[in-house]
Amino acid sequence: MHLTRFEDAVPYAPPGHHGVTAVRLQGLDAGGPDGCVVSISTYAPDSFVDLLPTAFETIYVVLDGELVIYAHGKVATLRRDDSVHLDRGEVRSIRNVQSSSATLLVVLLSAKPAGGVN
Numbered sequence: 121m122h123l124t125r126f127e128d129a130v131p132y133a134p135p136g137h138h139g140v141t142a143v144r145l146q147g148l149d150a151g152g153p154d155g156c157v158v159s160i161s162t163y164a165p166d167s168f169v170d171l172l173p174t175a176f177e178t179i180y181v182v183l184d185g186e187l188v189i190y191a192h193g194k195v196a197t198l199r200r201d202d203s204v205h206l207d208r209g210e211v212r213s214i215r216n217v218q219s220s221s222a223t224l225l226v227v228l229l230s231a232k233p234a235g236g237v238n
Contacts, residue, residue: 122146122151122152122153124145124146124150124151124152126143126145126160129143129144129145129150129159129160130143130144130149130150131143131144132144132149132159134161134169135172136169136170136172137161137167137168137169137170138167138168138169138170139163139164139165139166139167139168139216140161140162140163140164140167140168140169141161141162141164142159142160142161142162142226143159143160144157144158144159145158145159145160146158147228155229155230156227156228156229156230157176157226157227157228158225158226158227158228159225159226159228160183160223160224160225160226161223161224161226162221162222162223162224163185163187163214163216163221163222163223163224164216164221165216165218165219165220165221166216166217167215167216168213168214168215168216169212169213169214169215170213171190171211171212171213172211172212172213173209173210173211173212174206174207174208174209174210174211174212175208175228176208176228176229176230177205177206177207177208177228177229177230178205178206178208178210178226178227178228178229179203179204179205179206179226179227179229180198180203180204180206180214180224180225180226180227181201181202181203181224181225181227182198182199182200182201182202182203182222182223182224182225183200183201183223183224183225184200184221184222184223185200185216185218185220185221185222185223186198186199186200186216186217186218186222187214187215187216187222187224188214188215188216188217189204189212189213189214190212190213190214190215191204191206191210191211191212191213192210192211208230
């Protein structure tokens with residue numbers, strides 16, 4: 121068993137994320153499983169992710185708040201308990217247009233980046 125308490129989670133700065141704080145709960149430098157990473161991202165009001173391809177197959181689950189995701193020319197509003205799956209390389213952007221923070225559970229699959237931790 122590999123336990124990570126939230127207060128002990130490894131903070132990191134995902135590239136292209138603005139106004140977003142992230143902590144890694146499992147995988148990579150947080151220890152635990154190979155090939156899978158679980159993290160929590162907190163999106164402050166007006167925070168966003170640049171329109172970039174995903175580095176890994178990705179699952180997002182909104183734990184609290186509301187986020188807008190742009191992918192393949194489509195726009196979707198994700199609310200609490202909504203989820204979305206993106207294949208590796210899908211171009212997406214995420215934005216918090218609300219006046220309160222939003223919390224996102226992020227699961228990266230086959231997360232073995234070349235050349236180090238992403």
